[in-house]
Amino acid sequence: MSPEIFFQIIVNGLFTGGIYSLVAVGLTLIYGVMIIVNFAHGEFLMLGIYVAFWAFTLFGVDPYLVIPVALLLVFGLGVMIQRGLVQRVLDAHPLNQIILLVGVSTLLMGLAQFFFSADPKSIHVSYETEVLTAFGLRFSIPRLIAFFASMLISGLLYLFLQYTRTGRAIRAVSQSRDAARLMGINVNYIYYLTFGIGAGITAVAGVLLAPNHTMIPTMGQGYSVIAFVVVVLGTMGNFIGAFLGGLIIGVVEAFAGFYLGGDVKIIASMMIFILILLFRPAGLFGRKRP
Amino acid sequence: MTTKNAVITTKGSYRNWLREIFFDWDRTQMLICFVLVGLLALAPLFIDSTYYLGIIILTTIYAFIGISWNIVAGFNGQLLIAHIIFLAIGAYTTIVLFNYFLISPWVGILIAGAVAGLCGVIVAFITLRYGLKVDYFALFTIALMVALRTLFLKWDYVGGAVGMWFRLTEPSFDKMIFANKPPYLYIGLGMVTVGLVIQYRIYRSKMGKYFLAIREDDDAASALGVNTSLYKMLAVVIGAAMAGVGGGFYVMYVTFIEPPQVFNLGLNVEIVMAGPIIGGLGSLAGPVVGALLNKPFAEIMRGILTEGRPGSSLIVYGSFLILTIMFMPRGVTGVLHTIYRKLINRYEIEEQGDS
Numbered sequence: 001m002s003p004e005i006f007f008q009i010i011v012n013g014l015f016t017g018g019i020y021s022l023v024a025v026g027l028t029l030i031y032g033v034m035i036i037v038n039f040a041h042g043e044f045l046m047l048g049i050y051v052a053f054w055a056f057t058l059f060g061v062d063p064y065l066v067i068p069v070a071l072l073l074v075f076g077l078g079v080m081i082q083r084g085l086v087q088r089v090l091d092a093h094p095l096n097q098i099i100l101l102v103g104v105s106t107l108l109m110g111l112a113q114f115f116f117s118a119d120p121k122s123i124h125v126s127y128e129t130e131v132l133t134a135f136g137l138r139f140s141i142p143r144l145i146a147f148f149a150s151m152l153i154s155g156l157l158y159l160f161l162q163y164t165r166t167g168r169a170i171r172a173v174s175q176s177r178d179a180a181r182l183m184g185i186n187v188n189y190i191y192y193l194t195f196g197i198g199a200g201i202t203a204v205a206g207v208l209l210a211p212n213h214t215m216i217p218t219m220g221q222g223y224s225v226i227a228f229v230v231v232v233l234g235t236m237g238n239f240i241g242a243f244l245g246g247l248i249i250g251v252v253e254a255f256a257g258f259y260l261g262g263d264v265k266i267i268a269s270m271m272i273f274i275l276i277l278l279f280r281p282a283g284l285f286g287r288k289r290p
Numbered sequence: 291m292t293t294k295n296a297v298i299t300t301k302g303s304y305r306n307w308l309r310e311i312f313f314d315w316d317r318t319q320m321l322i323c324f325v326l327v328g329l330l331a332l333a334p335l336f337i338d339s340t341y342y343l344g345i346i347i348l349t350t351i352y353a354f355i356g357i358s359w360n361i362v363a364g365f366n367g368q369l370l371i372a373h374i375i376f377l378a379i380g381a382y383t384t385i386v387l388f389n390y391f392l393i394s395p396w397v398g399i400l401i402a403g404a405v406a407g408l409c410g411v412i413v414a415f416i417t418l419r420y421g422l423k424v425d426y427f428a429l430f431t432i433a434l435m436v437a438l439r440t441l442f443l444k445w446d447y448v449g450g451a452v453g454m455w456f457r458l459t460e461p462s463f464d465k466m467i468f469a470n471k472p473p474y475l476y477i478g479l480g481m482v483t484v485g486l487v488i489q490y491r492i493y494r495s496k497m498g499k500y501f502l503a504i505r506e507d508d509d510a511a512s513a514l515g516v517n518t519s520l521y522k523m524l525a526v527v528i529g530a531a532m533a534g535v536g537g538g539f540y541v542m543y544v545t546f547i548e549p550p551q552v553f554n555l556g557l558n559v560e561i562v563m564a565g566p567i568i569g570g571l572g573s574l575a576g577p578v579v580g581a582l583l584n585k586p587f588a589e590i591m592r593g594i595l596t597e598g599r600p601g602s603s604l605i606v607y608g609s610f611l612i613l614t615i616m617f618m619p620r621g622v623t624g625v626l627h628t629i630y631r632k633l634i635n636r637y638e639i640e641e642q643g644d645s
Contacts, residue, residue, distance in 0.1 A: 037425050089615060094424045095369060099567055100615040102371070106559050107608025113601025217601065221555055225436050228429045264444060270437035277430050278420040 004136050009254045015143040017250020018150035022205040023223055024230035024242040025154050026198035032237030033174040033194040034090060036097050040081075040105035041227055042220030044074050044199040047108065048206025049215045050116055056123045056210070063125065063210040064145065070207045071200045078199025079192045087191060105220070112217035122214045129212075146208035153201055154243055161239065170194055174237065222266075229273040235283030245284070315630060316493065319575035319623065323486050326578055327479055334472040341593075343471040349585040350478030351540050356565035356577030357485040358532035361492060364572035366525035367505030369428040372435035373533055373562045376406040378552035380534030381541035382442070385454050388465075395466040399538035406534020407527050414523040432555070439553030453548025456541075466542050474543055481539060482578065485532060492528070493574060501525055505572070533562075556604060560588070564607045568614050570621025579622050584610055 023045055030038045051070040052063040081104060089097050130141040161167035172180040173190045181187050230249050234241025249269050256268030276283065311317045333346050355377060362370045380402035387398040413434070417427055443451045461469040468474060492498045500521045503511040512518045541547050551557065569580025587610075588603040618625055 037429070085612060085616065092615075092619070095363065095367065095571070096615050096619060098369060098371065098425075098428055099563065099611055102555075102559060102563065103608045103611025103615065105608070106556065106604050107612060109556065110601040110604025110606075110608050114599055114605060115601075118600040218556065225432060228432070232426070232429065264440055267437055267440050270433045270440075273433045274430065274437070277422060277426055277433075278416065281420070281422065281426055 005258075007135075008137050009258050010251055011137055011139065012143075013251030013254030014247055015140070015147045015250070016253060017247035018147035019205050019209060019246075020223075020226055020230055020250050021154055021243045021246025022150040022208075023202050023227045024234070024246045025157065025239060026200075026202040026205075027227045028231045028234070028237055028239060028242035029157075029170075030195055030198040031231065032239070033170060034086070034191060035237075036086065036090070037101070037228070038195075038198065039098060039101035039224065040108060041198075041202060042222065042224030043105050043108040043112075044078065044202040044220070045206040045209075045223050046112060046215070046217060046220035047074055047077070048203030049210050049213065049219070050112065050206075051203065052207045052210035053116075053121055053123055053215060056125070063123070063207055064149075067149075067204055067207050070203045074203035075196040075200035078196040081199070082192050082195035086195065087188065090191075105224070109217055109220065116217060118217060120214045120216050123210060125211050127211070140212070142211040146211075149208055150205065153204060157197070157201065158239060158243075166190075166193070226269065229269050232273060232281070233276050233283055235285040238283065238285045241283060241285040313634065315627060316490070316574055318630065319573065320486065320490055322575050322626075323578045324483075326582060327482055327486075331476070331479055334475060340471050343475060345586055345589045347471060347474045347478050347543060349581050350475065350482050351536060351543065352561055352565050352585050353578045353581035354478070354481045354485045354539075355533055355536040355561050356569070356581050357482070357489050358529045358536060359562045360566040360571065360573075360577045361489060361501075361532070362525050362529035364566055364576065365493065365498060365501040365505065366522060367572075368522060368525060369424050370431055370526065370529065371428045371563075372431040372555070372558060373529065374552060374554070374558040375431070375435050375438055376410060376530040376533035377537035377540065377561070378438070378442075378547075378549075379409050380406045380537030381547050381552060382448055382454075383534070384538035385456065385541050385547060386448060389454065389457050394464050395538065395542050396464065399535050399542070402538035403531040403535035406537065407531030409534075410527040410530025411523065413530070414526040418519045418522060435553050435555070435558075439549050442549040442553065449548070451549065453546060453551070456545040477539065478543075481536070486574075486578065488528075488532070489577075490574060497521065497524065502572075559607050559611070560603065564610060566621075568610050568621055570623030573621065573623035573627075575626075576621055576623045583622065 023041065026044070027038055027041045030036065030041075048070045051073060052066050055061040055066040055069065056063060085100060085104065086097075089100050125142075127141050132139040132141060132144065161171060169180070169185045170190055170193070172183065172185060173187055173194075177187055180190075226249065230245040231242050233249065234243070234245030249272070252268055252272060253265045257265035260267070311321055330346055330350065334343065337343055337346075355373075358376075359370070359373045362368050362373065380399075383402035383405045384395055384398040387393040387401060388395055393401070413431070417430060422430055442448060448454060456467075459465060459467065461467045466477075492501070500511065500516050503514070503516055504518050504521055508518055537552075564584045565580035566577045567580065568584050569576030569578065584607065588606040591606045592599075592602045614621060620627070
């Protein structure tokens with residue numbers, strides 16, 4: 001393998017991994033605060049990409065301009081799901097929580113198929129196939145933008161969690177719900193906000209995929225599974241872990257795709273997942289078994 | 291219950307017999323199930339349409355698979371989310387044995403159950419060896435499903451991405467191929483009956499009590515001397531073997547199988563999870579009642595109300611799951627149980643008033 005190909009694979013892997021990171025960061029945030037595995041997570045990405053599709057098809061708006069709209073819409077949906085449904089099963093048996101979220105996922109998927117049809121769709125923007133060549137490597141423009149936007153959004157979210165009052169409140173709730181409540185934090189408000197943010201940034205990941213990605217209503221499932229892999233790899237509830245885990249899985253998949261062929265690359269991440277679950281369920285950044 | 295029966299023995303033997311059934315909720319549930327099965331058995335007398343009979347046959351398959359999942363998830367509380375992998379393995383085993391080795395599906399289905407059960411042993415051994423907890427176990431099964439889908443897509447022996455068709459020949463009993471629908475229906479109903487009996491026997495046995503104890507509190511059960519690993523594995527193996535048998539019959543009926551069709555979380559919700567959950571997870575009547583409620587309703591929604599638009603059955607299953615968890619976490623059977631207890635209490639008070 002020549003160095004060019006090697007670095008090209010790494011670049012491609014990082015570009016895919018950036019999106020994985022963004023999706024996984026949303027999932028890990030929700031898990032960290034509410035200790036609930038969001039089985040409907042990929043569906044938010046699917047909704048995001050369809051928001052971009054309809055904005056482009058109906059109004060001719062560039063996908064990147066739709067990011068705030070998708071963020072707000074899916075944020076609102078996330079808050080509603082949290083407020084109306086998830087909130088009521090927070091103390092229930094994990095089986096009930098998982099069934100509820102599987103139900104939400106099935107319902108969203110069904111609604112998408114019902115209204116948007118099950119046929120694959122895609123949008124064609126002028127810069128779809130444009131490529132930037134530097135250092136002998138080829139960078140696809142939409143994927144370059146998607147990568148840096150993911151990095152930027154993850155970074156902003158990290159700063160938000162670290163340095164703002166609300167962000168500190170979110171972290172406090174994730175450490176101890178009761179202690180946070182005693183300190184005067186409105187825990188329910190934090191829950192709504194967290195689920196909304198987690199869903200919203202996942203929708204942004206969907207919008208970022210829109211310019212060069214075929215969309216079908218069931219695409220969310222694949223991303224859910226990838227997000228589970230990444231989050232477990234980077235320790236459930238760990239922000240930095242999810243971020244790095246996404247990049248790692250992206251690169252691993254790129255190499256697996258190079259050696260095994262495009263369809264089989266998912267086997268590689270599943271193998272990593274199963275090995276991590278079996279031998280280090282606490283993930284790369286966890287100390288003790290959960 | 292036994293003490294109550296001992297107190298009231300003066301009535302006629304016929305009353306006693308009724309009492310034995312109706313004063314025991316478990317037996318009442320079984321009675322409800324058998325009445326439903328009996329009603330379905332009469333369906334071919336009134337329904338000629340192959341479309342509606344087909345829905346009823348699928349309902350029986352869903353009920354049987356639901357029973358198999360109910361034993362693992364309902365009795366034993368294990369989050370075997372992607373239970374459909376065992377159905378798929380059973381289906382593939384049956385079709386491979388029939389197409390390549392000319393083994394009759396009647397035998398093939400049983401072998402399919404054994405193979406799926408063996409896969410259950412492997413899955414249970416791996417997960418128990420490393421002590422995966424609730425959420426992680428659920429994620430593990432989903433990852434396994436995705437990995438198996440890719441594997442089967444690339445495995446040319448079982449048809450790869452093209453899938454496998456039955457080599458359809460002349461209808462004959464020993465090949466389990468029939469010209470019309472009723473024979474399939476009776477096989478399906480026979481399987482549901484056997485499944486119900488197995489489920490009841492497990493529920494009433496010592497093993498069933500261990501299953502429930504493990505579901506309620508793993509550590510406490512272990513502290514009381516229950517071999518939790520053994521019984522967890524047994525639950526998975528029994529569930530997997532039954533799902534394998536169900537998968538064998540499923541593929542005999544639909545005559546075609548491809549990886550994206552069976553290694554699919556949407557179908558998993560539809561065929562495995564929806565029935566027991568809506569009917570009442572962990573109850574005896576749950577899978578049958580649930581399958582009877584949701585499969586026909588989803589078909590009506592898809593066929594009549596929306597004229598076959600994609601996604602309508604997913605909407606039905608999704609909203610049923612959400613509504614069940616929100617408003618009746620113990621399912622339809624739970625609601626029936628509440629009504630039943632009120633009726634029994636009232637009857638007992640009247641009886642005490644009489645005597």
